[in-house]
Amino acid sequence: MKHESPALPVPLARAVMRAMPPAALERALAVVLRRMKSRRPRLFRNLAALKPAVVHVEPSDLPHRFVLTIGGGEARLDLLDPAAATAKPAALIRGALGALINMLEGRIDGDTLFFSRDLLISGDTAVIVALRNTLDREAINLTDDALSFLGPLAGPAARVMEVMNRVGARTRADLATFHDALHAAPTYAADRHLADECARLRAELEAVKTSLAKQDARQRRSGAAA
Amino acid sequence: MSAPVYLELVSPAGTPAALVAAIDAGADTVYCGFRDCTNARNYPGLNFDVDEMAEGVAYAHARGRKLLAAINTFPRADDMAPWHKAVDNAAAIGVDAVILADIGLLDYAHRRHPSLRLHLSVQAAASNPMSIAFYRENFGVRRVVLPRVLSVDEVADVVKAIGIETEVFAFGSVGSMSEGRCFLSSYMTGLSPTSEGVCAPASHVTYVEDGDKIVSCLGGVTLNCFAKGEPAAYPTPCKGRYVTEGRASYLFEEPIGLNVANILPQLKAAGVTALKIEGRQRSRAYVTQVVSGFRKQLDALARGETPPPADDLKLVAEGGRETFGAYGKGWR
The missing domain is CATH 3.30.1050.10 (SCP2 sterol-binding domain)
Structure with missing residues (x-):
């Protein structure tokens, strides 16, 4: 060894x-x-x-x-x-x-x-x-x-x-x-509510981004076809 | 009993110590270069003399592993001797294969050393069946290292058509340029990356502290400026940030590392023979970490188990970030 x-x-x-x-x-x-x-x-x-x-x-x-x-x-x-x-x-x-x-x-x-x-x-x-x-x-x-x-x-x-x-x-x-515990995710009810709100807004933003990307792609395709 | 080979793990070694580290960490094969312009990592203090390479062959063979010699730069018009000598020395010390890129050198090796196994370097940029078939039929090339521009499906198509082994990049740079044909740095350094063996010669690189920022330059040309806490990138022109329309951005390639650890089953299914880890210029610590990481993955897959997470490799990746690169491209 x-x-x-x-x-x-x-x-x-x-x-x-x-x-x-x-x-x-x-x-x-x-x-x-x-x-x-x-x-x-x-x-x-x-x-x-x-x-x-x-x-x-x-x-x-x-x-x-x-x-x-x-x-x-x-x-x-x-x-x-x-x-x-x-x-x-x-x-x-x-x-x-x-x-x-x-x-x-x-x-x-x-x-x-x-x-x-x-x-x-x-x-x-x-x-x-x-x-x-x-x-x-x-x-x-x-x-x-x-x-x-x-x-x-x-x-x-x-x-x-x-x-x-x-x-x-x-x-x-x-x-x-200890450091991680100090910076852990919010546990109080008000903070939890805030975190839920953030997650909901993030999801909405992602959905809007996806929708825009699809529209862009459709426009590019129709432009190319023209 | 050792696990059956799932995919051959090919490790870089820039020094004899890195070669030992690679073998000890579980590499099936190690590739290295001679200490001159005949290999594409011609950095000061790096690489092997002929005796060191011979000792490396002995160390690898004693443990049932293989050693490949990378002689993958392009000979100069006025002096072919270093490249011929490198091929002759590699054959004499019993390497398992030479990795070549230049068509004339392939011809030389094939005629002069008919029993020497030839691998086609990524520097040859052969990325389609017709091109690879040319090298196979004319020089008896037994393995091709595929350029990092193909998706997994395209790799599978190439494998089916060529009838020789394929080696694909598993970890390292994204390498989106046409390899072996990139001359970007020569405009900044006056040196040829394909004949001198370095695209960012250390002699032409400078780092300057500007307050909290670090400015990297190549041949007097500013390539990048990193703010405090921002991950740094290699000082190559393809990783530079350039100002267009008033905004500085990475035009060619972002500082991000290629890592295929999470698509190994797909590469196996595509018929790939071997996985290449990039980084002969990196240290033996890097070699140990990356080879050990992939060894665990491959052994778990060979046993039919779920491989462990490979997150720890992100730390050694350029820019601290990882991507599948072209393997996952969806634009074709």
């Missing part, structure tokens, strides 16, 4: 990254990237072989921005220092951290995020497309990379993550039910 690592608990990752001071986050990022590089050398080779470009990554729910440098023999991710003078990036990717992580791990389709406007891109589209396709060639799992630090503790940590994800999913479902 194939081993399925749990998804990275996004709320936890977001909370940790929000709380971390930039210097600590920069160091943690460097460690994770070193780990990823040793576990996925092909991915880094492919990224380094792309056309040289700098891409800014902006998780919309984090106070941090990242600078991804690819091509020309290197592949690096650094924290953007807002105080430093930086060159204009070739492209920019913006989306919620969860959307970016899910896309990176192949759990959600980038075009789907684009259609729904949950992912915004600007700048050199060729750079973005090449980056997206290069990342999608690999089965990336950030949980695996993060847990690999823990050695024998990786198993228990993975189980804790599974529980966190389950609890998170259940909480989201409960909130959705």
Whole structure:
């Protein structure tokens, strides 16, 4: 049976990254990237072989921005220092951290995020497309990379993550039910009367539309015959 | 025991990871292209080199599935070599068929590799029995991918008349243009979509934020402008919004996805052999979701059961909306 690592608990990752001071986050990022590089050398080779470009990554729910440098023999991710003078990036990717992580791990389709406007891109589209396709060639799992630090503790940590994800999913479902209940169809007698009236008017409107369409068709046919 | 085949499910794969995802999700067949201008999805970072395609063949065959190589662009007048090489490489690594569109390349493949199975690409735009019979009789084509312009009844008429397998589009774009003969984008990019393999080359696409709006351009021509919360569309000329009589509207094709999940019995009754999912440029997440969705439908139908609702696929459809496209057209 194939081993399925749990998804990275996004709320936890977001909370940790929000709380971390930039210097600590920069160091943690460097460690994770070193780990990823040793576990996925092909991915880094492919990224380094792309056309040289700098891409800014902006998780919309984090106070941090990242600078991804690819091509020309290197592949690096650094924290953007807002105080430093930086060159204009070739492209920019913006989306919620969860959307970016899910896309990176192949759990959600980038075009789907684009259609729904949950992912915004600007700048050199060729750079973005090449980056997206290069990342999608690999089965990336950030949980695996993060847990690999823990050695024998990786198993228990993975189980804790599974529980966190389950609890998170259940909480989201409960909130959705609560939200639906708040916006449910009217139940008071007056609202029910209004809803019935709306339904009756809608039906009448549909009947009028159908009748008009039939008249139009008849006119077109008689016009064509003439 | 696996369910008997109801309709062959043909999945796209733009990368080796997507190929594995497609097979693991239950595709009967996967189609992919080489990493050059010989296939119609020639995007940066996408597609397979010869070794990767050979590994894909091995992965598919080890699981009793098939792999098809799409070599479905049209050779340039001054350089046929990439197309000949692609056909030779595909034959050498043992793909189950090549999907070709160009009449000269079909002739080359038929003469050079007589045992290589040939499928006629949708890019050939063969949509009537006479045209398809020409390809069958002259090049031994064994399957035709029908253009997305026929109703289910018309598909049935074609199937009855041609005596070879038919593959129809099941999920993806509506594709109302005359495929393989559309040059709209070349006026904006200077590149030929049928020889370069992309109708909206990423190098010519830009997105610009204008307040809450996003403006998409191709080759400097504004194609569309999406208000906040409005679903976005691919940046192709056929999905652009144009101003006529003072009003901006979709003149050619709206951003809406084709999905035949609810008319599978009708397509089966029409005699269709295989269902094609479009999207080699999409991710492995898309491949997994769409293939799994159709697998469940087809297996339920094969067992004589009512298939589960296929509503979840709407999320991955362009524009977040779905249609039967020409299959349900009533104007003929």
